[in-house]
Amino acid sequence: MNDQRALLAVRYVALTLLAILCVGPILVMTLTSFKTQAQTFTTGLSFFFAPTMENYRDVIFDSSFGRYLVNSLIVGIVATLITLLLGCMAAYGLARFSFAGRKTIAYTTLMLRTVPLAVIAVPVFMIWSDWRLTNSLLGLILLYVAVNLPFTIWLLYGFVLQVPVELEEAAAIDGCRPWKIFLRIVLPLIRPGLAAAAIFTFRIAWNEFILALVLTDRSTRTLPVAASLFVTDIGVEWGKLMALASLIALPPLAFTFLAARQVISGLTAGAVKG
Numbered sequence: 525m526n527d528q529r530a531l532l533a534v535r536y537v538a539l540t541l542l543a544i545l546c547v548g549p550i551l552v553m554t555l556t557s558f559k560t561q562a563q564t565f566t567t568g569l570s571f572f573f574a575p576t577m578e579n580y581r582d583v584i585f586d587s588s589f590g591r592y593l594v595n596s597l598i599v600g601i602v603a604t605l606i607t608l609l610l611g612c613m614a615a616y617g618l619a620r621f622s623f624a625g626r627k628t629i630a631y632t633t634l635m636l637r638t639v640p641l642a643v644i645a646v647p648v649f650m651i652w653s654d655w656r657l658t659n660s661l662l663g664l665i666l667l668y669v670a671v672n673l674p675f676t677i678w679l680l681y682g683f684v685l686q687v688p689v690e691l692e693e694a695a696a697i698d699g700c701r702p703w704k705i706f707l708r709i710v711l712p713l714i715r716p717g718l719a720a721a722a723i724f725t726f727r728i729a730w731n732e733f734i735l736a737l738v739l740t741d742r743s744t745r746t747l748p749v750a751a752s753l754f755v756t757d758i759g760v761e762w763g764k765l766m767a768l769a770s771l772i773a774l775p776p777l778a779f780t781f782l783a784a785r786q787v788i789s790g791l792t793a794g795a796v797k798g
Contacts, residue, residue: 550773557766564762579767588750596730596746598661600775603668603729604722610669611676611721612714616706618677619684620692630681636674645738652739659741667735672725679724683717684710719783727776747772 556564558575583589618630648667649658657663687710695705711718733748740749747768754765 553766553773554770556762557770559763561761561763579763580771583764583767583771588745591743592745592747592750595661595740595744596748596772597775599664599668599746600726600730603665603672604726606665606669607672607676607725608718608722611673612680612711612718613706614673614677615680615684616710618681620689630678633674634678637671637678641671641732642734645734648735649738658739659744661744664736664739664744664746665729667739668725668729668732671735672728675724676721679721680714680717683714687713723776723780723783726779730776731772 555571557579558577559573560576560578563573618626652658652663652667655663657666691709691713692705695709696702700708730746731748733752736746736749737752740746751765751768751772754761754768
């Protein structure tokens with residue numbers, strides 16, 4: 525009993541240290557966003573200072589903030605929806621239909637995602653320039669779909685394999701067409717996978733910087749690219765940069781918590797209850 529208590533105490537200490545390690549940078553970012561430029565260098569990591577909303581006012585009421593926010597929302601939401609649509613259909617095809625090289629394709633799709641985005645920035649810029657997709661939201665959306673699709677297919681492939689084939693066979697005997705089986709039986713049962721894929725895809729499309737920097741101009745910038753504008757030749761405007769970074773972090777966090785609830789409900793719901 526004492527050994528179990530000691531092991532439990534070690535686990536709690538380790539989890540507490542891990543939580544501090546994860547929350548620490550977010551806390552520093554948030555605190556810095558409420559400091560003036562002078563306070564940033566004089567107070568350090570102090571928790572006791574006179575907070576100011578000046579940085580948030582300057583960022584939010586900037587004439588370009590609304591445009592950058594809309595660009596990020598369009599790119600993130602549209603790229604996520606297209607990736608989920610294509611990914612779930614491809615994963616279902618790989619899991620349910622037999623053809624040459626099926627397993628090889630299923631297990632090698634993830635390898636495409638291991639390529640660093642910085643490596644493909646220049647080739648993509650050259651190809652997108654030929655196709656006249658640079659400086660457009662469409663070009664950025666298509667690129668993020670291509671980047672996130674391999675992981676989405678690989679993730680959903682495993683979820684589709686866990687769906688009992690007997691459920692689909694029973695529905696087919698009752699007269700359901702393949703599309704109805706896919707929409708009414710398979711999709712509800714792979715909801716946890718869809719939620720996880722949506723979190724991953726939206727986070728990448730919302731936070732990605734290198735490709736967005738290369739492929740956008742003044743009118744199509746996303747919020748991460750706009751944040752780089754606070755790094756100037758005369759110095760870094762830390763307060764405004766941290767304020768915008770805090771605003772950028774909010775949608776992915778909210779989306780993650782919302783989708784996490786869907787993941788939990790999906791995991792606790794079985795095929796018999798469905």
